[in-house]
Amino acid sequence: MLIITAVTLALANVYYNDKQQSLELEYGSDLLERLPMVIETMVTQGVSFENTVSETMPLQGYMGALCDDYGEVIWKSVQAKAFELKELCQQVQGKGSSALTIPVRVDDNKLFFAHVLSGTFNGIRGDFVALRDGQAYEQWRAESVEKALITVILFLVTAGVALYMTFRWAMRPLKTLETELQHVSEQKQVALNEPYPYELKPVVTALNSVMGENIHRSQRYRHSLNDLAHSLKTRLAAMNVVCQENSIAPHVQAELLSNLSQMNAMVQYQLKRGLTGQQALNKQSTPLLEIVDNLHQLLDKIYADKKIELDKRISKDDEIPMGRDDLMEVMGNLLENGFRYAISKLRISQLPLANGGVQLRIEDDGPGVTESRREQVFQRGVRLDEKPTGQGIGLAVCADIVESYRGEIRIEDSDLEGACFVIELPPVEDWWDQ
Template sequence: MSKLLQPRLRRRVLVTSVAIIVLITSALAGVINQLYSQSYMAAYSSELVAQMPMVVAQLNRAGLIKDVDKWIDSVDPSDTDYMSVVCDMTDYTIWMSDEAEEANIGNICSELPEDIPVPTLIETENNGSFIAYNMSRDREGGNIYQLVVLRSGESYQSSLDQLHKRTTFYLGLFVLIAIAFLIAAFHWSFQPLRKLAAQLDQMTEAQRDKLDDDFPMELQDVTLALNRLIQISNDQKGRYRHAMDDLAHSLKTRLAATNALLDDKDIACPDLNHRVMEQISQMDELVQYQLKRAMMGQQGLQKDQTELKPAIDSFSRLLSKVYSDKDVNLGYRFNHKLKLPINRNDLMELLGNLLENAYRFCISEVRVCVDEHDDCYMIRIEDDGPGVCEEMREAIFQRGIRADQLNPGQGIGLSVCHEIVESYQGTIHVETASIEGAAFVIRMPKH
């Protein structure tokens, strides 16, 4: 129902175009109707004139006009602007009325067209204009004579000129009005496109995050695609920003370990070089991992099986150097050949953050336990430190939130762990450990 109520661009253009067509057609119909009315009236009048002899004959036959000659003599021919001429077959004027002689029309018959079925405007050689009509055609003694009625065409010409001017004026007025309506119609019809352009400009200036949803249906696919594209771009920017934060957080531990190695005077030079190169290699892997994660997202990383024990041993050696002031006992409780269904880089990132937190907050003991079930692995990383208070146990997995406000940090590590575990459809939460500290519990599905 909501789609039916949405404005349509085609509907806008259609409605406005139909309205303009109806308006112009109605106006033109009025003008044409007026012109046809005048033409019809002229034709009707000419038909009446043509039938006048028949009417006189009918009246005479009926005895209504007793003496036609007397009736004709009673008519004053000077009280009219009509003139009469009789023409023969050679277009010679053999007779003309007194009014025609006074008008000095000359041999008008030579200038008449061959057939005059309706009143016709003619121009004479002396620049005169007349309306001529063939009243009758008679044959006598082998000759054909035609009676032509004439009338001065000056008033008709003047009226015709005025009619042309009025018609031109009104048609021009109609065209101007139509253009104005068309401009207004296009302005209204394409207002959604201007709105779309304005909103895109606002987005380029960071004044809005997405396009509105109230565009016409013809633009819905475009706006939805643009919103998806913008969302993808924003997600990618967010991934790059988070990847750089995660990279900085991960490199911090490696750099601390490298500094600890360089400060240890008891390590022989060849062994020191080997360990430093190992840290550099791990940092290079971290950079490549975070860049790939930023470009493809967590779901784009290859899933494989990774041994748990070598990864923990690597961090044990690293963190023992970083926290050399503590005598930390790292305990294991899992099959040393155990492989987890997780990408190696993801596992290193996950263990690195959790073990680094455990070493930082523990007093002297850290434990790693894994229980295998039919459909998942339950991984527990415990320490005997102060633990995490109930109020912070969910918030600490949000980016930028830290349970420990006394020591420096950005609150990134646990949010990274949460993102990695979620990408494998797993879960992570924190509870109280059996050794009274914090226990981070991960449920990792087997498939």
């Protein structure tokens, strides 16, 4: 658009200059055509410097003056009496041999076109200056500038609209492609189905091939992990039964059971890590209240003797930018920990972030977590307490899932005097950009 503007202004300037020169030439030619009539009138009537003879010029808008060798006006026609013609002689001095007219400005910058004849008039050497009023030319120039500006503005507006419409039309296939890719990311479709122009067909074909291979590989990966989990669990359970037989020495039995527990924890962690967080590749959100209600009913039965009061500061419209399975895994681990360590109160709330993301806060009135251990508890195999129950992988899996969504998880102090687990997630649109 800048190039079009520059070219348009340059062409308008060239046209204006050409028109200006053409009009100046027209004015000069007209003055030259009428000059013999002016001179003939002056010769027949004579030029008297005592004003005893008529000084009338024959044509309206034309006037004359005589300049002596000293640059002074020594005679003016009747039409020129209204003007002092200051500096006229200085502007035309030495131009007597020119066959063309020249523009001059006298008095209050008033424009005239002048033709100069050098010679001797009534015995006095000087220059006769024939003048034509340039008021019509000035008016034309002002009107031309205004018309040129209006024409240029209208042309640029029209060109801009045409360019915008052309750009929109040319970019429509890319907009369609963006929409379809968004639908794929939201799992509304699995491939690009719209008809695209010839230039985009190789790109669309390649994208469909990549997405199909990704879906196939993801399914195969999940099936392999499920098979592996079943095989490992069966064999670990069998080894655990064998190790508990009385024929094995107590210290050997304890060592074997400890190693089997560690192996089981490692297997469970790697399997969960592989099966969760995969949905971060897709743009989707999950209602939070539904997940919390389902987990609350289950945990209320497990920890019925504690009578935990769960304060849900969330509404049915609150959604978390996370896949359903991943959100279930994260909230299941955090709420289970909350019910386990809380004394009587547990609170969950959702807050908006300035960048458009969300913040989740799960707080309890339990013993809390010391600052020295707040980073360690998200590492595999580290538990909040030293009780033998649990494998120490729940919070590590939570951290992996949150990080896969470009989020952050941390522990703070709660005003309930316990621990506060804070999860901050960016808006869905940021996943696509990143």
